[in-house]
Amino acid sequence: MKERIALLYSFSPHFLRALESLRREHPESHLTVIVPPSFPRNLVAEQADSIVELAPGSEQRRSWRHGVKLLRFLRKEKFGLFFVLFNSPALVLISVLSRSRERGYISPNGKKHPLSLSFLRLFTSLLARRIKGLYTYYRIWWYIRRHPILKEDKSTGTDKSGADAKDSQERTL
Numbered sequence: 001m002k003e004r005i006a007l008l009y010s011f012s013p014h015f016l017r018a019l020e021s022l023r024r025e026h027p028e029s030h031l032t033v034i035v036p037p038s039f040p041r042n043l044v045a046e047q048a049d050s051i052v053e054l055a056p057g058s059e060q061r062r063s064w065r066h067g068v069k070l071l072r073f074l075r076k077e078k079f080g081l082f083f084v085l086f087n088s089p090a091l092v093l094i095s096v097l098s099r100s101r102e103r104g105y106i107s108p109n110g111k112k113h114p115l116s117l118s119f120l121r122l123f124t125s126l127l128a129r130r131i132k133g134l135y136t137y138y139r140i141w142w143y144i145r146r147h148p149i150l151k152e153d154k155s156t157g158t159d160k161s162g163a164d165a166k167d168s169q170e171r172t173l
Helices: 015-025 064-077 089-097 119-145 162-172
Strands: 004-008 029-033 050-053 080-082 102-106 112-114 151-153 159-160
Touching: 004 064, 015 029, 015 102, 029 064, 029 159, 064 089, 080 089, 089 102, 089 119
Parallel strands: 004 029, 004 080, 029 050, 080 102
Antiparallel strands: 102 112, 151 159
């Protein structure tokens, strides 16, 4: 029986290189690629045995609905190997929930690596990224509030702010 392999497309420039690498290493396996509907099929038709259009496209907003649909497909097909293109927390979560026997990611140079599958590590990584994102957002928000945009004096072409702008207005009156 042929081994079943799935490769999930995720907006990466090394997708075709990863597909060629999988085909070279597993020539007899059934290789399924999961791509967005707008992906050109002719690019992967020679390397892939089947093409499934389930991944969200770049024009679509990713949602839980896409994730659930993808997971239902992955669990129904029971792939032996499941590969993604990055070791991101979201892709690790999808790979863990897919229930594939082996899971990994393919780096830009075409090498396969195992995914870090610790739930605690995954959860803390997602939480840390969320906190870092919120911190960055509020730091920028606070900076903008404390440093207003300077107004340009049209007569001299220099920036005026605060007391300097008030002084120039008084002199012109």
